[in-house]
Amino acid sequence: MLPALVRKTWRDDRLALIGWAGGVAAFTAIYTSFYSQFQGAAELKQDALPQGMLDFLGIADMLSPAGYLQATIFSLVGPLLVLMCAITLAARTIARPEEDGGMELMLANPVSRTAFAWQRVGAAGSALTGIAAIPGILLMIIVPWIGMDIPLSNVAAASAGLVALVWSFAGVAFLVGAATGKRASVLAITGGLAVATYMANAIGGMLDGWHWVRWLSPFHYFIGTDPLHTGWHPPELLTLVLLGAVTTIAGVIVFDRRDIGV
Amino acid sequence: MPGRKADDDVGMTSDIALLTEDLTKFYGQRRGIEGLSLEVRAGEVVGFLGPNGAGKTTTIRLLLDFLRPTRGHASVLGLDPRSDKAALHRQIGYLPGELVFPGRDKAEDLLRFFAAARGGVAWSQVTELAERLDLDLSRSVRTMSKGNKQKVGLVQAFMHRPAVLVLDEPTSGLDPLMQQEFLAMVRDASGAGQTIFMSSHVLAEVQQVADRVAIVRDGQLVAVERVESLGKRAVRAVEIHFDDPVDPAEFSVLPGVSDVVVSGPVLKCTVDGRIDPLIKAAARHEVVDMLSAEPDLEETFLSFYYHGEGAGDASRAGA
Numbered sequence: 001m002l003p004a005l006v007r008k009t010w011r012d013d014r015l016a017l018i019g020w021a022g023g024v025a026a027f028t029a030i031y032t033s034f035y036s037q038f039q040g041a042a043e044l045k046q047d048a049l050p051q052g053m054l055d056f057l058g059i060a061d062m063l064s065p066a067g068y069l070q071a072t073i074f075s076l077v078g079p080l081l082v083l084m085c086a087i088t089l090a091a092r093t094i095a096r097p098e099e100d101g102g103m104e105l106m107l108a109n110p111v112s113r114t115a116f117a118w119q120r121v122g123a124a125g126s127a128l129t130g131i132a133a134i135p136g137i138l139l140m141i142i143v144p145w146i147g148m149d150i151p152l153s154n155v156a157a158a159s160a161g162l163v164a165l166v167w168s169f170a171g172v173a174f175l176v177g178a179a180t181g182k183r184a185s186v187l188a189i190t191g192g193l194a195v196a197t198y199m200a201n202a203i204g205g206m207l208d209g210w211h212w213v214r215w216l217s218p219f220h221y222f223i224g225t226d227p228l229h230t231g232w233h234p235p236e237l238l239t240l241v242l243l244g245a246v247t248t249i250a251g252v253i254v255f256d257r258r259d260i261g262v
Numbered sequence: 263m264p265g266r267k268a269d270d271d272v273g274m275t276s277d278i279a280l281l282t283e284d285l286t287k288f289y290g291q292r293r294g295i296e297g298l299s300l301e302v303r304a305g306e307v308v309g310f311l312g313p314n315g316a317g318k319t320t321t322i323r324l325l326l327d328f329l330r331p332t333r334g335h336a337s338v339l340g341l342d343p344r345s346d347k348a349a350l351h352r353q354i355g356y357l358p359g360e361l362v363f364p365g366r367d368k369a370e371d372l373l374r375f376f377a378a379a380r381g382g383v384a385w386s387q388v389t390e391l392a393e394r395l396d397l398d399l400s401r402s403v404r405t406m407s408k409g410n411k412q413k414v415g416l417v418q419a420f421m422h423r424p425a426v427l428v429l430d431e432p433t434s435g436l437d438p439l440m441q442q443e444f445l446a447m448v449r450d451a452s453g454a455g456q457t458i459f460m461s462s463h464v465l466a467e468v469q470q471v472a473d474r475v476a477i478v479r480d481g482q483l484v485a486v487e488r489v490e491s492l493g494k495r496a497v498r499a500v501e502i503h504f505d506d507p508v509d510p511a512e513f514s515v516l517p518g519v520s521d522v523v524v525s526g527p528v529l530k531c532t533v534d535g536r537i538d539p540l541i542k543a544a545a546r547h548e549v550v551d552m553l554s555a556e557p558d559l560e561e562t563f564l565s566f567y568y569h570g571e572g573a574g575d576a577s578r579a580g581a
Contacts, residue, residue: 004378012365101362105418108326109379110352260328262289 005106005116009123013092020085021131027081028135031072032142035065055206065148066228073135074158074223079165082132083194086166089128090173091186093120094251098181098261107260117252121174125167125248132166135159150228157227164240165222169194171247178251181261218243279304279426279457280325284334287320293481294320297334300476300483302459304425307452309468309489310461312478318461319359321478322430325459326356338426352380355419359430359461361411363403369414370399376418383422391417395443408435420447427451429460433467445471499555500540502529505548516543 010017054061061067072078094117097103107116136159142148143155173190177183197217201224204214214220221236280302287294295317302308312318323329325336327343336343341350363372369392377383392399397413406414412435419427427448433441448458448471462468468475469489477485510524513531516539522531527550533540537554544552 004375008365008375008379011367011371097364101358101360102364104326104328104358104360104362105356105376106364106379107328108351108354108356108358109376110348110350110381111379112348113327115348257330259330261323262329 003111003115003119005109005111005119006123008106009093009120010127013089013124013127016089016092017127017131020089021134024081024085024131024134025138027077028073028138029142032069032139032148033146035068035146035148052206055202065143065150066154069139069148069150069155069158070223070226070228073139074162074228078135079162079198079219079222082135082162082166083169085131086128086170087173087187087190087194089124090121090170090190091177091183093117093124093174093177094255095177095181095183095186099183101261104261113256114252117178117255121248121251124174125170128166128170129163132163133159135162151231154228154231157232158223160232161222161225161227161237161240164237164244165218167244168218168240168247169244171244171251175247175251175254178255179258181258277304278302278340279306280308280336280338280459282321282325282334282336285321285324285331285336286333287317287324287329288332293317294329295324295478296481298478298483299334300486302457304457305452305455306474307448307458307472308460309465309472309475310459310478311463311465311468311475312461313463316478317481318478319430320481322359322428322459322461325428326351326354352422353425355422355424355427355429357415357419357427357429357432359434361415363411363414366402366404368400368402369397369406372403372414373399373418373421377421380422387423388417388421391420391447394447395440409437409440412436413440416444416447420451423454423456425456427456427458427460429458431462432460433462433464441467497532497534498537499530499532500537501553502540502544502549503527503551504529504544505550508547513540513543516540 062071094103097106107113111119136156139155139159140152143150143152169190172193173186176189177186180186198219200213201217201219204210204212204217204220205224214224217224218240221239225233225236227233278301280300282298282300285298285300286296288296298317298321310318310321320329324331325338325343327347330344338350339353343350365372367375373388377385377388389399391397392413395413395416397410397417401410403411403414412432416432419429433444436444445467448460452458452471458471460468460472465475469492472489474486474488475492476483477487504527507526508524508529510522510529513519513524513529514522518533518535519531519540520534522529524530529544531540
């Protein structure tokens with residue numbers, strides 16, 4: 001049986017989890033289902049936006065199925081949605097209960113500090129993984145169903161990248177919460193980092209001499225390899241997973257060493 | 263204790279439930295508690311008293327490993343609060359001073375979580391406690407009044423029959439009837455060999471159940487006394503009615519006598535410690551009536567932190 005604290009964490013977060021899962025599922029389903037109606041209008045939209053804007057938004061073309069999925073699900077709104085979910089859920093593991101005081105009674109149970117942190121991040125992380133996997137799972141059904149001409153393996157690669165991206169930022173958010181115990185810090189630092197690295201990836205792709213900044217951006221490892229056209233890129237995905245793992249481990253270590261609720 | 267000397271080392275660790283040595287915690291420059299050395303024996307009920315901000319909660323949170331000491335150390339049941347946290351917390355019942363429950367569960371679901379997290383607690387022990395405190399378990403803890411929340415807090419602290427109960431302001435929010443029930447619970451727990459360490463800023467409640475009280479002021483331990491001896495040195499209010507008006511100066515110089523107010527033939531004062539000097543002085547006059555209230559521990563207690571270290575006769579006389 002799973003630890004009581006893991007079950008408790010899921011139970012306390014259940015409304016948020018259902019809300020985020022529903023939102024992400026609806027977003028994916030609605031956008032993808034519009035594909036066939038959208039085809040006629042796509043040309044117009046493609047022409048309406050200057051090439052620089054398309055590049056900034058990470059949109060190569062909106063006419064091909066891969067381009068359409070990239071533009072709708074994987075470039076801006078999709079990652080934005082799941083990252084918001086990741087950051088708020090990660091803030092709930094330690095920072096929020098520490099601030100509102102509810103953590104004391106959870107910590108007063110017979111678990112070590114590290115076990116507490118692992119169970120909290122494990123519960124939130126598994127829920128988060130489930131939510132981040134929703135677009136991929138739905139696309140596996142919708143893409144063949146509406147007859148989009150794109151290899152499912154490529155869709156799976158991009159979807160796996162989305163999950164890995166979420167892990168990396170969730171790890172950072174958890175680390176900030178574990179270190180500071182402040183929800184505002186988690187939201188501000190991780191949110192700021194997400195915006196900054198998104199810009200770095202976008203601008204790095206556009207400006208000559210600035211290509212290197214993309215290497216600093218998790219978004220580059222997620223979508224910079226163009227998985228919808230080129231398929232799997234394990235080293236890039238592994239980089240994101242590693243970032244998530246390292247920050248999570250660091251968070252557990254820091255949490256074990258500091259005062260709580262000061 | 264006679265016959266204990268031979269096995270001092272073994273006896274010390276097994277007999278002492280709670281030990282702090284030079285326990286010190288600073289929050290940056292701000293002092294939480296400094297140099298606290300205290301022993302609580304197994305099965306003892308100790309009241310931990312002091313005004314708000316004296317360092318009671320800091321001490322308790324150090325014992326629970328929420329805080330790490332700046333200096334010194336604490337041990338509970340011979341175990342280290344940090345390295346043995348998991349094993350130790352199985353045997354500790356803790357009631358926080360600022361009671362906030364995680365989540366929005368019904369009281370029953372929340373208590374089932376605590377039961378599971380502590381490796382299984384017979385549910386009858388929970389319902390017994392809930393009945394005793396007249397607590398409705400089907401209500402959501404978020405919507406409960408402060409008093410009912412406090413009852414849930416008490417149930418979770420007592421439910422697994424821990425060897426040590428660490429209770430921070432346990433009676434806050436309880437009505438007088440429930441306060442009495444709580445004190446009965448403490449007596450029962452003590453009777454069953456459980457150790458109770460409870461903080462309070464109200465001496466009256468501690469006085470009823472505690473064996474000893476430890477008093478902190480400004481982050482420092484100022485006294486540890488048995489409750490009975492606290493009574494002996496207690497401050498009492500005395501009122502003496504004389505036949506004729508008396509001179510207040512005659513009484514205010516007496517050792518232990520202070521707050522002398524004379525209005526005509528009526529003398530009112532407080533006496534700290536022995537009442538004899540006052541009696542001898544009064545006997546030089548014609549005494550019509552004399553009233554002396556039961557020693558008020560509350561006042562004794564207050565004298566500790568309003569009148570300097572130890573609140574001995576000297577400082578009282580000078581006050």
